[in-house]
Amino acid sequence: MKRLVLTLVAGAFGSMLVLPLANAQDYQDMSNDASQIHQDQRDIHHDKKDERRDLEDGNFGAAAHEQRDINRDRANENAAKEDLSNDATHHDDDWARHHHDDDND
Numbered sequence: 001m002k003r004l005v006l007t008l009v010a011g012a013f014g015s016m017l018v019l020p021l022a023n024a025q026d027y028q029d030m031s032n033d034a035s036q037i038h039q040d041q042r043d044i045h046h047d048k049k050d051e052r053r054d055l056e057d058g059n060f061g062a063a064a065h066e067q068r069d070i071n072r073d074r075a076n077e078n079a080a081k082e083d084l085s086n087d088a089t090h091h092d093d094d095w096a097r098h099h100h101d102d103d104n105d
Helices: 002-056 058-102
Strands: none
Touching: 002 058
16 A cells, blocks of 8 residues: 555656646747747848848849848748747647646546
8 A cells, every 4th residue: 555655646746747847848949939030030130131232232133032031031930920829829728728627626
């Protein structure tokens, strides 16, 4: 009986240690997504400045290249925003499910 109790306590304690790690990974993923969004926005701003300068100088080939960079950065930004939204929704669903289950105890 003592062994069973110790096993149950150890299992409960192990679960308590693992759950925060899973949440930490969710938060790290969301933080990485947010950082990527900010980087893409900085890149877009920089590319727009370069594009404007290229157009003013009559360098239309370089301006077209900058426009392709802007389009790529916008696509990356949108993908990161979607991933961040999915992560936040998934995290909120897990939180709600956990707290809803507590209500039934």
